[in-house]
Amino acid sequence: MSSLLELRNISMIFEQKSELFGKPTPIPAMTDIQLSFEPGEIVALVGESGCGKTTLGKVVTGLHKPTRGQLLFQGKDIWKMNKGEFSEYRQGVQLVQQDSYAALNPMRTIFQSLSDPIMQQKLVNSRKEAYDRVCELLNTVGLTPPEQFLDKYPHQMSGGQRQRVLMARAISLRPKLIVADEPVSMIDVSLRMAILQLMSTLNKKLGIAFIYITHDLATARYIAQHGRMVVMYLGKIVEQGSLHDVLAAPKHPYLQALLSAVPVPNPRIAKVKRELPLKSLDMPSISNPPPGCAFHPRCLYADLTCEQIAPSLLPTGRTIVSCHHVEKVPKWTIATEK
Numbered sequence: 001m002s003s004l005l006e007l008r009n010i011s012m013i014f015e016q017k018s019e020l021f022g023k024p025t026p027i028p029a030m031t032d033i034q035l036s037f038e039p040g041e042i043v044a045l046v047g048e049s050g051c052g053k054t055t056l057g058k059v060v061t062g063l064h065k066p067t068r069g070q071l072l073f074q075g076k077d078i079w080k081m082n083k084g085e086f087s088e089y090r091q092g093v094q095l096v097q098q099d100s101y102a103a104l105n106p107m108r109t110i111f112q113s114l115s116d117p118i119m120q121q122k123l124v125n126s127r128k129e130a131y132d133r134v135c136e137l138l139n140t141v142g143l144t145p146p147e148q149f150l151d152k153y154p155h156q157m158s159g160g161q162r163q164r165v166l167m168a169r170a171i172s173l174r175p176k177l178i179v180a181d182e183p184v185s186m187i188d189v190s191l192r193m194a195i196l197q198l199m200s201t202l203n204k205k206l207g208i209a210f211i212y213i214t215h216d217l218a219t220a221r222y223i224a225q226h227g228r229m230v231v232m233y234l235g236k237i238v239e240q241g242s243l244h245d246v247l248a249a250p251k252h253p254y255l256q257a258l259l260s261a262v263p264v265p266n267p268r269i270a271k272v273k274r275e276l277p278l279k280s281l282d283m284p285s286i287s288n289p290p291p292g293c294a295f296h297p298r299c300l301y302a303d304l305t306c307e308q309i310a311p312s313l314l315p316t317g318r319t320i321v322s323c324h325h326v327e328k329v330p331k332w333t334i335a336t337e338k
């Protein structure tokens, strides 16, 4: 049986115009990505800024046509679909972005923003039905009583409330998958947990799969506790598996470094000077990625092989890792960190 969505060897190479030399510089934002998503699952996609997470989200939602590879929705290449199939895919895969203010039309009320798509897609047959459905959607995302929000404009709401409206708009089209790109990074810390809980509820109650894109391991750990985790570095996947397995025994040296950078609540461990297991703190430019394993200039375990040959993603224990020396990388745990 085919997956809900599958990225088959997808690469996305942008071209950045260069004023000096006239020749555009290629930017490989995603290289040879092989990944699939199953109905109803939650996948946290993590990595540092600029590693290609948003690009992956935009490829998955059909906003970028990849330079190479295929994106299959329920087994069909979306770029070879007929109009009807493509429209079903676009309805089925929704994007929720981090900037809720930019994502909503400032000139339209919440009712207008939420009723337009369902009327356009003929999911309701009258204005009365649209009204009822919008109220139901607002209830579902916790904006109650809904009548209080219908006539509001985006600027009259808080960031957290606007993010709930975006969730309402996304679920209004009865999607199978929502790509949530840093949905809580621009809202108050105090409201973040509530939005994450809302995503979790929508996943459980409506069976919607989520791809949660973030650079924040703590929220990834919370939202995908029963799901999967995919770690990206410079446009490539370096480790993936069930979140539990990946975090119980992180294997890739990059993931170990990311975890070492997370503050620890335990004062005994926090007191110890924690050094990042990295040769260099600087991330190389994605427009000029190092040859071989892209992580090798920063890696404590790199050798000549790593400088010359790009590692493949291979099953290692319970997870999939792309590292030539995964066997010799020491086990990482917070408690044993010195």
Ligand SMILES: Nc1ncnc2c1ncn2[C@@H]1O[C@H](COP(=O)(O)OP(=O)(O)OP(=O)(O)O)[C@@H](O)[C@H]1O
Pocket (backbone or CB within 6 Å): 014, 015, 016, 027, 028, 029, 047, 048, 049, 050, 051, 052, 053, 054, 055, 056, 215, 286, 287
């Ligand atoms: N439309 C575009 N044209 C040219 N380069 C682009 C384009 N979109 C993204 N890039 C480049 O691709 C690389 C990956 O960007 P992307 O936004 O996917 O990373 P990210 O991991 O989501 O980072 P952030 O968390 O900062 O958003 C970056 O170097 C970015 O500048």
